[in-house]
Structures are given as C-alpha cells and as structure tokens.
Amino acid sequence: xxxxxxxELLRYKTWATLSLIQHxxxxxEQQLDATTPGTYGTIRDTLRHLVISDEDDLxxxxxxxxxxxxPDVPIELDELAERMRRVGRQWEDLMSDSSLGEREATASDGxxxxxxxxxxxxxxxxxxxxxxxxxxxxPAV
Numbered sequence: 001x002x003x004x005x006x007x008e009l010l011r012y013k014t015w016a017t018l019s020l021i022q023h024x025x026x027x028x029e030q031q032l033d034a035t036t037p038g039t040y041g042t043i044r045d046t047l048r049h050l051v052i053s054d055e056d057d058l059x060x061x062x063x064x065x066x067x068x069x070x071p072d073v074p075i076e077l078d079e080l081a082e083r084m085r086r087v088g089r090q091w092e093d094l095m096s097d098s099s100l101g102e103r104e105a106t107a108s109d110g111x112x113x114x115x116x117x118x119x120x121x122x123x124x125x126x127x128x129x130x131x132x133x134x135x136x137x138x139p140a141v
Contacts, residue, residue, distance in 0.1 A: 006119070007095045013126045014088030017050055020130055021081045032077075039132050044074070050129050051080045054087050057122035061105050061115055062094065091122070 024032065024043055032044040040046040048069065055066040066087075069075060094100060103115030 003095070007092065009123050010088070010091045010095065010119075013054075013123050014084060014091070016130055017054070017084050017126055018081055018088075020050075020133060021047055021077050021084065025077045040129060043133065044077075046129055046133050047077065047080055048075055050126055051083050051087070053125055053129075054091075054122055055083065057118040057125070058087055058090055058094070060107075061103065061118045062090075 024047060027043065033042045035042045035045075040049055052069060059065055066083075097103075100115060104112050105115055105118050106112050
C-alpha cells in the first residue's frame with residue numbers, strides 16, 4: 001500500500017515530534033519537569049509518552065515488539081529522539097507493504113480492528129499531544 005498522502009502524514013508526524021524534542025532539549029531539568037493543568041504531565045513525561053505510544057501503535061499493527069522503557073526511569077531526550085527516528089523509518093517501511101490495506105490488528109483481549117485504525121491513531125495522537133505541549137510555554141491567563 002503506497003499512499004502518498006498517508007506517507008506524507010507519517011513523515012510529518014515524525015518530523016514534528018523530532019522538532020518538538022529538539023526544541024525541548026534547550027530546556028533545563030527544572031523546566032523539563034514542569035507541568036501545567038490540562039496536559040499529560042511533565043514536559044519530559046509527555047515526550048516519553050509520545051514516543052512510546054507511537055512505538056505501541058506500530059507494534060499493535062505489525063506484531064513486532066519494541067524494547068520497553070521501564071516506567072519511572074528517566075530517559076534522555078537524545079534517546080527519545082533516536083527511538084522516534086527508528087519508529088518513523090519503520091512506519092515508512094510499512095507503507096510499502098502491499099498487504100497493509102487488508103491488514104487487521106488484534107488487541108490482547110482478542111478484539112480485531114482494521115489496520116488503518118492504529119495508523120490513524122498514531123497520527124492523531126501525536127498531533128494532539130504536540131498541540132497540548134504548547135501550553136507549557138504559554139503565558140498564564
């Protein structure tokens with residue numbers, strides 16, 4: 001399945017998430033551990049969640065697991081960026097799979113969904129968290 005529009009959306013997702021991580025690398029530790037109401041958690045937690053969720057969505061669709069990140073163990077933003085680059089390449093590789101259009105994904109409880117669902121989820125979810133992460137930098141009203 002080689003859909004040029006979908007491929008560009010996936011590339012954008014990877015680029016935008018990497019750009020956000022790069023921008024946040026300029027912050028000090030106190031700023032990375034900041035949080036604000038209406039967001040996922042700290043800046044660091046949000047970035048971690050973005051990358052892990054992207055890996056999980058791809059894994060759900062392909063059945064290939066990623067190396068888990070232990071919860072509550074700090075992770076450097078450089079490592080998150082590398083993981084994002086890797087998963088981005090894998091999303092792109094998946095787009096050349098001719099069976100992608102007919103693929104189904106199976107949840108741990110046995111529930112089956114069309115393969116496009118985790119694909120759409122990955123794009124939407126990343127966009128949503130990147131948008132809410134901008135609240136960290138917004139001035140208080």
